[in-house]
Amino acid sequence: MSELNTEVSQLINSNERPSYWYDWKWQYKNRITTVEELRRIITLSEKEKSDIEFCLTNFRMAITPYYASLMQKDNVNCPIRMQAVPTINETVKLDCEMADPLNEEGESPVPNIVHRYPDRVLFLVTHRCSMYCRHCTRRRVVGEEDNIITEAEIKTAVDYISQNTKIRDVLISGGDPFVMSDERLERIISALRAIEHVEIIRIGTRVPVVMPMRVTEGLVNMLRKYHPIWINTHFNHPSELTPDAIAACARIVDAGIPLGNQSVLLRGINDNVDTMKTLLLKLVKSRVRPYYLYQCDLSQGLGHFRTRVEKGVEIIQALTGNISGYAVPKFVIDAPGGGGKIPVNPEYIISGDNKKYILRNYKGDIYKYPQPPDLADEYK
Numbered sequence: 001m002s003e004l005n006t007e008v009s010q011l012i013n014s015n016e017r018p019s020y021w022y023d024w025k026w027q028y029k030n031r032i033t034t035v036e037e038l039r040r041i042i043t044l045s046e047k048e049k050s051d052i053e054f055c056l057t058n059f060r061m062a063i064t065p066y067y068a069s070l071m072q073k074d075n076v077n078c079p080i081r082m083q084a085v086p087t088i089n090e091t092v093k094l095d096c097e098m099a100d101p102l103n104e105e106g107e108s109p110v111p112n113i114v115h116r117y118p119d120r121v122l123f124l125v126t127h128r129c130s131m132y133c134r135h136c137t138r139r140r141v142v143g144e145e146d147n148i149i150t151e152a153e154i155k156t157a158v159d160y161i162s163q164n165t166k167i168r169d170v171l172i173s174g175g176d177p178f179v180m181s182d183e184r185l186e187r188i189i190s191a192l193r194a195i196e197h198v199e200i201i202r203i204g205t206r207v208p209v210v211m212p213m214r215v216t217e218g219l220v221n222m223l224r225k226y227h228p229i230w231i232n233t234h235f236n237h238p239s240e241l242t243p244d245a246i247a248a249c250a251r252i253v254d255a256g257i258p259l260g261n262q263s264v265l266l267r268g269i270n271d272n273v274d275t276m277k278t279l280l281l282k283l284v285k286s287r288v289r290p291y292y293l294y295q296c297d298l299s300q301g302l303g304h305f306r307t308r309v310e311k312g313v314e315i316i317q318a319l320t321g322n323i324s325g326y327a328v329p330k331f332v333i334d335a336p337g338g339g340g341k342i343p344v345n346p347e348y349i350i351s352g353d354n355k356k357y358i359l360r361n362y363k364g365d366i367y368k369y370p371q372p373p374d375l376a377d378e379y380k
Helices: 007-013 026-028 046-055 077-083 153-164 182-193 215-225 243-254 275-285 309-319
Strands: 113-117 120-124 170-173 202-205 228-234 260-266 289-295 330-333 341-342 351-352 356-360 364-370
Touching: 007 046, 046 182, 113 289, 120 153, 153 182, 153 364, 170 182, 182 215, 215 228, 215 243, 243 260, 260 275, 260 309, 275 309, 309 330
Parallel strands: 120 170, 170 202, 202 228, 228 260, 260 289, 289 330
Antiparallel strands: 113 120, 330 341, 351 356, 356 364
């Protein structure tokens, strides 16, 4: 890709947007991918430039002009910048970290399919994303833009799903499926919808967050033909819920598609109660249901993003009872080695036996809940 031209960098730092700013293909084409392009957008010291160059020998960078426009130019601790711009910390690989921490490759019966749970599969349809998030768990493969998943590989994956009648739920992910054309994505979705035992099709995408103009009327009109479709997206910070992002979410929901959100708990970005509370309430107001709060995975180079597990428990405990239950996500750890998602919750049960349970509520008050009597003894 050629160097970012002056016009694009000026647009990023401007409040006036020409019509082509809202063209997702223009956004994708003009992503920031080099240090020289980045330095036109934000302030970088010579050491930062050197560090980023070194990081890019291992992991690619791509930032849409839209998302870049949300970054604070002179603040290295800007929560938007921290998710988009590499730091030297990514080169530190702890002994506990792995290239494939969730053992997706080990549970892949055919290329691009991960079959971990009995009734559902993960279908990785692309390696491409509109932005390469610095905390990505699939950084080992995402960003390999030269490695395109072929039509033959797509067919092999669809055939696997078709031949396994226990599969009722397919999660389409990647990469980001929404960087594909409407036509190619529809070919995949229509092939899945033609399989009788596939009841639910889900799509995982961060496009509403980092390139909301991709959520066009054409895209949602295509998706509504294949209900039931569910979508999960990935807002991590309240600053990401801009008017453009909220409008993209509205287009999805107005098409009758349930929209959930999966956040990752990230050190220095959203690892405090006030930030998380603001995020969750803004999501609900935007008709996006908080679904999961993930403990950051053990992918290589992510140690600086990980919090202690008890921090997530502390946040969930502080939120419970203080905001509506449907606004509180489930805090989970995706178990290293492919163990699946394990809920990690505050402890509200103090003790229990066949007669009663002793419980603690969100205020710390203690309550006794009697067990129901044995029907054979009490109800004759």
